Amino acid sequence: MMNAKELTSEIEQHLKDLVARTQAAKASKEVLEYLRFMAKFHRYSFHNTLSIWLHCPHATQVAGYATWKRLGRFVKKGERGIPILAPCVVRKAVTNDENAEPEEQVVCFKVVYVFDVSQTDGKPLPEAPITTAGDGKGLLPVVESVACEMGIEISYKPLQGSHHGTSFGGRIEIDERLDEAGKVSVMLHELAHELLHRGPDRNETSREQKETEAEAVSFIVCSHFGIETAAPNYLALWDATEEAITQALQRVQKTAAQIIDKMEKIIASAAPARESMAS
Numbered sequence: 001m002m003n004a005k006e007l008t009s010e011i012e013q014h015l016k017d018l019v020a021r022t023q024a025a026k027a028s029k030e031v032l033e034y035l036r037f038m039a040k041f042h043r044y045s046f047h048n049t050l051s052i053w054l055h056c057p058h059a060t061q062v063a064g065y066a067t068w069k070r071l072g073r074f075v076k077k078g079e080r081g082i083p084i085l086a087p088c089v090v091r092k093a094v095t096n097d098e099n100a101e102p103e104e105q106v107v108c109f110k111v112v113y114v115f116d117v118s119q120t121d122g123k124p125l126p127e128a129p130i131t132t133a134g135d136g137k138g139l140l141p142v143v144e145s146v147a148c149e150m151g152i153e154i155s156y157k158p159l160q161g162s163h164h165g166t167s168f169g170g171r172i173e174i175d176e177r178l179d180e181a182g183k184v185s186v187m188l189h190e191l192a193h194e195l196l197h198r199g200p201d202r203n204e205t206s207r208e209q210k211e212t213e214a215e216a217v218s219f220i221v222c223s224h225f226g227i228e229t230a231a232p233n234y235l236a237l238w239d240a241t242e243e244a245i246t247q248a249l250q251r252v253q254k255t256a257a258q259i260i261d262k263m264e265k266i267i268a269s270a271a272p273a274r275e276s277m278a279s
């Protein structure tokens with residue numbers, strides 16, 4: 001087992017590595033292709049995001065009827081649309097200034113309906129290149145024990161599309177479709193959310209920063225135990241900057257060290273039992 005100082009410098013090294021690899025991932029073919037696909041979906045306003053969440057809390061990808069049709073999917077029979085407000089825009093006539101941009105004015109809002117991907121069927125959507133595959137080096141029960149020690153309940157469920165896990169505060173849901181290494185990396189990501197983003201200051205951090213911190217913790221712990229993850233792609237899709245990653249350094253370092261420490265203790269306590277069984 002390494003001492004605290006060695007672990008700290010190892011973690012710093014992993015973070016530097018993550019910064020460099022995230023930059024590279026931003027220019028990679030698989031990330032760019034996925035971003036091009038995502039651009040087909042509309043970005044909704046705060047109020048509409050709220051409405052989507054209220055009507056369909058598990059929503060991951062929403063679009064109108066026509067957009068789904070264009071993507072080769074159809075809304076399933078009997079599904080109820082999620083109401084959102086769409087602005088009706090008119091362009092004001094340009095006055096005497098020739099260089100003036102035509103001004104857009106919102107004259108009214110009308111209710112339109114959108115549907116979550118779970119309400120549709122048809123051609124499968126391309127998945128985000130964020131899944132870690134392969135064997136988890138026997139670490140899954142170890143991470144499960146860490147969660148258990150922290151009083152966090154874990155459940156496995158088949159999730160939808162590129163959504164692989166959720167932290168609910170005291171409870172974590174993991175996508176049962178994943179390989180063991182995927183389960184390990186997602187569970188570490190959700191554990192980091194539980195440790196870092198469930199306190200009273202939870203609203204002071206942006207979603208981007210939270211995702212960056214959680215994925216950085218997962219990347220560091222996995223790297224420590226020799227599991228290669230898709231964290232650079234994940235951070236590239238969140239458009240995480242070098243600043244955002246290094247800004248998180250202290251919080252990430254502390255949480256990653258805490259989890260590594262717990263995991264190593266669990267592994268060490270299991271080892272003598274294994275040895276005595278072998279002899």
Ligand SMILES: [Zn+2]
Nearest residue numbers: 189193211214
């Ligand atoms: Zn997350």
